[in-house]
Amino acid sequence: MGDYSNHYRGKRKYSYDDGERQTEDDYHYHENKAKCSKTSRRDVAHNNGYNGLGDYRRHSSASPSSASSASPISSDSRCRSREYTEKDRKRHRKCRSRRHSRHTSRSSRTNSTWKHRHSHQKRKVIKNDEEGHLVYKEGELLNNRYKMIETLGQGTFGQVVKCKDLKRDTKVAVKVIRNIAKYKEAAKTEIEILDHIHRTTSHGRLLCVRMLDWFDYYGHMCIVFELLGQSVFDFLKKNHYYPYPIEHVQQIAYQLNRGVKFLHDHNLAHTDLKPENILFVDSTSEHYKSRTIRKKDREIRRVLCTDIQIIDFGSATNDDEHHSKIVSTRHYRAPEVVLELGWSHPCDVWSIGCILFELYTGHTMFQTHDNLEHLAMMERILGPIPSSMIKRSPKSKYFRNGELAWDPDSEDGLAVRQQCKPLKRYMRSSSELHYQLFDLIRKMLVYDPKDRITLNEALHHSFFT
Secondary structure (H helix, E strand, O other), X not given: OOOHXXXXXXXXXXXXXXXXXOOHHHHHHHHHHOOOOHHHHHHHHHHOOOOOHHHHHOOOOOOHHHHHHOOOOOHHHHOOOOOOOHHHHHHHHHHHXXXXXXXXXXXXXXXXXXXXXXXXXXXXXXXXXXXOOEEOOOOOEEOOOEEEEEEEEEOOOEEEEEEEEOOOOEEEEEEEEOOOHHHHHHHHHHHHHHHHHOOOOOHHHHHEOOEEEEEEEOOEEEEEEEOOOOEHHHHHHHOOOOOOOHHHHHHHHHHHHHHHHHHHHOOEEOOOOOXXXXXXXXXOOHHHHOOOEEEOOEEEOOOOOOOEEEOOOOOOEEOOOOOOOOOOOHHHOOHHHHOOOOXXXXXXXXXXXXXXXXXXXOOOOOOOOOHHHHHHHHHHHHOOOOHXXXXXXXXXXXXXXXXXXXXXXXXXXXXXXXXXXXXXXHOOOOOHHHHXXXXXXXXXXXXXXXXXXXXXXXXXXXXXX
């Protein structure tokens, strides 16, 4: 199959280094996606029956309006005679203190779950780096329970730390959010959604990562998960971008479709599906070691178990909630999002189509940092964009006379023609299973979202039957 780590060569090469999979445009997307309307999220949580966790947005149950409306008691009415002594004043203050204590007790019982999830450790000085990430030492405890071992990864929202749960004597993954307000709000949204998901009885929930616990650690929202294996992207990268066997693509695709269909059935769009957010369930080293072959003096591995779970629900959006203009990481972003035509569940289907292509070929379908180039790549691989979408798009600057304003003979145009080719030309074999996979991918990558295959239809596609 060749060395897939060097698939793109020359001036137009984009490496697969971790830092280069997030463009400046994507950075602004991640910066903005945490700014969804708090009022909107509160209303949605209330309308959808989110109990308990949704309550953490409340403040103290004592109402300022009720306090101001209470009839003030003048000092004259308290001191009804000149014989009102200092002893009486002390007794009066003591009585008021008892009443206040009873009121506070009632308030605390009605406070949200959020108020009770603050760390119970004694106040101590903790360190944050300049970006708001928690600085810790190996062996330190989170919430007097989770012993920190090592950092598994770090991203826009925070870091994931491998910990030992001292209560259950098991290894867990703790997502420690940056101590910045907008990321904390996004974490609270993820907690709401994860809690809602796992309150359901559908088997589809088993394909979504399970939240075990959550708490606030001195301003850092922490979410505790089962410890899973590496992502399908990390495995691909460590395997020198050697493609997954088509049988593995089939197994991963079926689970991914089921898991995301479960979200859609519960009026949720994930909006950030990508190989990094799909994790193998098995975290043991034996999961990868057998069935190796030699290819150009490199060890090519195969996974023994393809069971997966979907992670990162910080961008998940309810159907009735405010929809940000831009969603999804660049490489997996649907055309209706690029053209700012509005989006819904079909944007997830597009992302899945791009993911399946990447697992099958070993490289990203749309390796670009630019909207116009992205659209040019789409046309090169999938054919022309429908005129109906062009006419409705506010992005008229991308088009001229009803066609994409792109010069195929320019330096950029030649690079796209060299890098991309019509979809069917990526098939490694003409066997029936390969043909069925590409038929499914093509239906997932239909431009118009209303004509795109649904996940219910995809699960009944011949690729899975």
